[in-house]
Amino acid sequence: MRLALSIATDALAYGMVLFIISIGLSIMMGLMRVVNLAHGAFAMVGGYLASYAIRDLHVHYSVAILLAVLGTIIVSIPFELLLYRRIYRKSDPLIQVLMTIGITFFIIGVVNFIFGPSLKTIPLPALLSGPLDIGFRSVPTHRLFVIACGVVTALSLWWLIEKTEFGIKLRASVDHSGMADALGIRTEIIYAATFALAIGLGAFGGVVGAEILPIEPFYALRYMVTFLVVVSVGGAGSIMGALSASLLLGLADTTGKYLAPEFGEFFFYLTVIVIVFLFPHGLFGRAHA
Amino acid sequence: MTDIALNRVPHRRSIAFAQEGLGALAIVALGAVGWFLFPDDLAFLTRLIGLAFLVLSLDLVTGYCGIATLGHAALFGAAAYAAGIACVRGITDPLALLGIGIVAGALVGLISGALIARFRGLPQLVLSIAVGQLVAALANKLQWLTGGSDGLSGIAPGKVFGIFNFDMYSRTAFLFSLAILVVVFVALSRLVRSPFGLMCRGIKDDDLRARMIGVAVYPRLVVMYGVSGAVAGVGGALTAMSTGVVGLDSVSFERSAEVLVMLVLGGAGHLWGALAGALIFQIFEHIVAAANPFHWMTLVGLLLIGIVVFAPKGLIEPVLTLAHRLRKGRAS
Numbered sequence: 001m002r003l004a005l006s007i008a009t010d011a012l013a014y015g016m017v018l019f020i021i022s023i024g025l026s027i028m029m030g031l032m033r034v035v036n037l038a039h040g041a042f043a044m045v046g047g048y049l050a051s052y053a054i055r056d057l058h059v060h061y062s063v064a065i066l067l068a069v070l071g072t073i074i075v076s077i078p079f080e081l082l083l084y085r086r087i088y089r090k091s092d093p094l095i096q097v098l099m100t101i102g103i104t105f106f107i108i109g110v111v112n113f114i115f116g117p118s119l120k121t122i123p124l125p126a127l128l129s130g131p132l133d134i135g136f137r138s139v140p141t142h143r144l145f146v147i148a149c150g151v152v153t154a155l156s157l158w159w160l161i162e163k164t165e166f167g168i169k170l171r172a173s174v175d176h177s178g179m180a181d182a183l184g185i186r187t188e189i190i191y192a193a194t195f196a197l198a199i200g201l202g203a204f205g206g207v208v209g210a211e212i213l214p215i216e217p218f219y220a221l222r223y224m225v226t227f228l229v230v231v232s233v234g235g236a237g238s239i240m241g242a243l244s245a246s247l248l249l250g251l252a253d254t255t256g257k258y259l260a261p262e263f264g265e266f267f268f269y270l271t272v273i274v275i276v277f278l279f280p281h282g283l284f285g286r287a288h289a
Numbered sequence: 290m291t292d293i294a295l296n297r298v299p300h301r302r303s304i305a306f307a308q309e310g311l312g313a314l315a316i317v318a319l320g321a322v323g324w325f326l327f328p329d330d331l332a333f334l335t336r337l338i339g340l341a342f343l344v345l346s347l348d349l350v351t352g353y354c355g356i357a358t359l360g361h362a363a364l365f366g367a368a369a370y371a372a373g374i375a376c377v378r379g380i381t382d383p384l385a386l387l388g389i390g391i392v393a394g395a396l397v398g399l400i401s402g403a404l405i406a407r408f409r410g411l412p413q414l415v416l417s418i419a420v421g422q423l424v425a426a427l428a429n430k431l432q433w434l435t436g437g438s439d440g441l442s443g444i445a446p447g448k449v450f451g452i453f454n455f456d457m458y459s460r461t462a463f464l465f466s467l468a469i470l471v472v473v474f475v476a477l478s479r480l481v482r483s484p485f486g487l488m489c490r491g492i493k494d495d496d497l498r499a500r501m502i503g504v505a506v507y508p509r510l511v512v513m514y515g516v517s518g519a520v521a522g523v524g525g526a527l528t529a530m531s532t533g534v535v536g537l538d539s540v541s542f543e544r545s546a547e548v549l550v551m552l553v554l555g556g557a558g559h560l561w562g563a564l565a566g567a568l569i570f571q572i573f574e575h576i577v578a579a580a581n582p583f584h585w586m587t588l589v590g591l592l593l594i595g596i597v598v599f600a601p602k603g604l605i606e607p608v609l610t611l612a613h614r615l616r617k618g619r620a621s
Contacts, residue, residue, distance in 0.1 A: 083598070094357040098550070098596070099594060099598075102596075105587070105590030108590075109584060113587070221542070228418070229418070265425075266427060266430060268426075269426060270423065277416070
């Protein structure tokens with residue numbers, strides 16, 4: 001029982017971190033059809049900025065999150081203007097893969113040149129560190145915080161996409177960008193806004209998930225595959241898909257690590273192969289024309 | 290596709306060996322330059338040739354069949370481990386080890402090809418990554434067989450043809466690798482101009498049209514994947530023999546990404562492009578990465594972005610255009 005509860009909390013928290021980071025990538029891949037392997041690199045930039053803000057500028061954790069998200073979006077703007085625009089909705093995945101791997105390498109090199117090649121910790125405020133008693137057991141408060149962040153992210157994204165005018169325009173552009181253009185929706189503005197949203201979510205996830213996925217020099221490369229796998233299993237552009245895939249893969253990975261540590265990764269990727277083979281467009285994805 | 294149909298159809302059932310002969314001579318000349326000018330760096334040059342096989346092998350599936358893969362190191366690594374394990378367990382003849390590597394590479398190639406070639410686009414990419422990571426996880430966890438994260442060491446192959454010993458200056462290893470590179474390169478030049486190779490190009494350019502004229506697309510892609518695995522296997526076995534160790538880096542995701550960069554740098558869809566990319570990338574890496582690995586990453590990143598934006602067909606394309614123009618000028 002005790003073990004099952006530890007697995008459940010850890011898996012849920014891990015899954016939520018995966019969700020917060022990957023949902024940005026998922027939206028981007030659903031709308032712009034860009035296989036953005038550099039998404040993890042932007043999450044890493046967020047983590048480095050937050051670490052710098054807390055440890056060197058001594059600001060509060062919440063301010064640091066805000067600074068990190070805004071800072072990462074500002075950093076990403078030149079990339080969007082100069083590079084990503086060229087590859088939106090291009091059919092050839094090879095070009096996208098190459099360019100975004102290039103961006104990843106570039107960001108890793110520059111970030112480590114500026115901040116130094118070492119593990120960056122993001123100190124938690126007193127409120128979030130330590131355990132929290134939930135009646136029959138105590139669990140780490142930070143885990144609960146991450147889970148709450150994930151739930152809030154999922155709900156507000158659902159509201160944004162289903163209930164607002166921006167969401168309507170976004171869905172129209174996903175379904176048929178040419179038609180949306182013809183109806184007077186400025187798709188390039190929708191693209192830019194979605195890009196900023198996706199990068200911001202990635203940076204947010206990178207900061208709040210730093211306890212679970214530590215911010216280190218090769219963060220962007222190490223988790224590049226994981227984020228892509230989550231999106232591909234869930235189906236690009238689907239909130240439900242990304243959420244269920246994150247939780248499923250989080251559970252598979254965490255359970256594997258607890259119960260059969262020697263073969264954890266093996267089962268993780270075996271699951272991925274089976275799912276992608278059976279559902280090439282992901283669990284909740286749609287085939288694009 | 291029309292371009293190929295009009296210009297590249299073989300006129301006779303067999304083609305003369307002239308072009309392959311020139312290619313072989315060029316490789317031998319390059320090898321001689323390495324042998325005489327850099328006698329102290331032969332170990333590095335041998336490693337370079339080993340990876341060049343992997344780039345050639347990737348070119349067969351990515352450049353000639355249009356399959357985007359980020360898990361190609363699996364074929365290379367599986368062959369390297371197979372040859373290494375066989376060597377540690379007592380088979381020491383280099384040619385036999387090479388054969389084991391080829392068989393292992395081809396097998397892994399056929400299996401992963403059967404999985405990956407079914408799809409296009411994102412599912413294909415993710416499957417290739419997952420297959421690569423699966424092999425990497427196995428190599429890491431089957432510690433009793435592969436040595437796990439310590440790597441498999443103690444690979445001491447016997448003499449080539451029973452005469453030439455693998456020496457510490459890598460002289461034998463270098464010449465052996467170079468000779469096999471020539472053989473493989475000639476064979477591959479024939480393969481890519483054969484009806485089978487041309488049909489693979491056709492599938493790459495327009496698989497729907499290929500299907501419409503009655504081509505069985507999937508089996509061809511799987512066979513090409515098998516061939517590609519065999520070529521990667523040559524490289525894996527040679528690298529295992531010449532370095533004496535097989536580490537987890539030989540199956541890693543980074544290795545797969547790196548060879549894709551090399552291929553695109555040189556120019557996918559040309560065997561010379563693959564070789565040029567492998568050569569240029571690794572020489573630069575040898576010089577810059579030794580100074581500072583992070584500067585190297587920045588540089589590679591900029592290089593990749595530059596290639597995609599300014600020269601999406603690789604460095605070989607301007608050379609080919611120039612050669613084409615020269616030939617035309619002579620004809621008129």
